Amino acid sequence: TAGSHVYHPYLCYFFTVTIISGRPQSRNLLQFRKIIKCTIPNSKPLNEYNGYGCYCGFGGSGTPVDDLDRCCQIHDNCYSESKSMADCTPIFDSPYTEFYSYSCENNVVTCK
Numbered sequence: 001t002a003g004s005h006v007y008h009p010y011l012c013y014f015f016t017v018t019i020i021s022g023r024p025q026s027r028n029l030l031q032f033r034k035i036i037k038c039t040i041p042n043s044k045p046l047n048e049y050n051g052y053g054c055y056c057g058f059g060g061s062g063t064p065v066d067d068l069d070r071c072c073q074i075h076d077n078c079y080s081e082s083k084s085m086a087d088c089t090p091i092f093d094s095p096y097t098e099f100y101s102y103s104c105e106n107n108v109v110t111c112k
Helices: 009-021 024-041 065-083
Strands: 102-105 108-110
Touching: 024 102, 065 108
Parallel strands: none
Antiparallel strands: 102 108
């Protein structure tokens, strides 16, 4: 039914373990999931987009298959570029451990 939520015990366990462990990719994966849910509310990003195309998920190479995959490529490229900036220190300013500030209104994400 519309608006109902199904919680899978394994998925809840996965999120709990990754949040507690503090793995940077997991924290950003959760933020990226929320951003996708903002723009596509009825989607299931972890199921539908992990491993999608050439860039959605861990790693990435090749030519993006469509606009969504291109968005994932841009996201990956931002991380790569920020790691090469002199002002970013690996421990304190790592793009993998930073939490990003954004708002979601009317299915539009605005970075702050």
